[in-house]
Amino acid sequence: MMAPVYRLPIGVNCLSNNGKVYVLGPCGVVDFDCVSKIYRKGNVIVFLPYLTPYYSSIFTQAVLGVVLGYSVELILRGIGYKVYKFNEKLIFALGFSHSISIDIPAGVSVRFNKKTLSLTSANLGLLQNFTTSIRAYRFPDSYKGAGVVYVNEIVTCKEGKKN
Known part of the structure; x- marks a missing residue:
């Protein structure tokens, strides 16, 4: 062998x-x-x-x-959803009564607009854990499709109420 x-x-x-x-x-x-x-x-x-x-x-x-590095892009899909950076923390407005602050781990770099978020890192496990923790705050809704979604993710919405 x-x-x-x-x-x-x-x-x-x-x-x-x-x-x-x-x-x-x-x-x-x-x-x-x-x-x-x-x-x-x-x-x-x-x-x-x-x-x-x-x-x-x-x-x-x-x-x-x-x-090469790894990168993940997220989109905030919904009315009033936005993100900004303050003191090495990401502050999310995701429709709750309060804003959510998440510490950015060492080794992850963040670029964003108000609705899009691009995360890059050399460590794939760290990057996947960080994106999963972000998505856990507002997982895509099955009726409207609102929430934190990946760029090419297709969210299938259910049919609404019937009369």
Whole structure:
């Protein structure tokens, strides 16, 4: 059986220290917990003990993230829904009696208009958790389609009351 060998792209560095693996690249740094140690020669890396398929996919996501980056776009669909930034927090007006403030995690950059929100990060897991926490405050309504939706998401609306 051959050891799984990973080739790093140009400009990407990988380190392991105290049970953590750090992947550094032009778009940022991604770290994750792993018990394996890194042995490298040039741009070829071998993990010993071998990575499980779960950690192997996390490693490949980290390498793609630090090279290309990940981005998610959200749209606030509804009357009076808007977002603005104040002191490294996102403040949402989502039709409640109060506004909702969410801390922006380190490693996520945010660009927005009043109705659209673009999130970018090198860490895919962090980005998905952050977008899910935003959507949890106002999930798309099944009757009007209002709420926080992804850009290409199609919300199928139910038929309203019948006489």
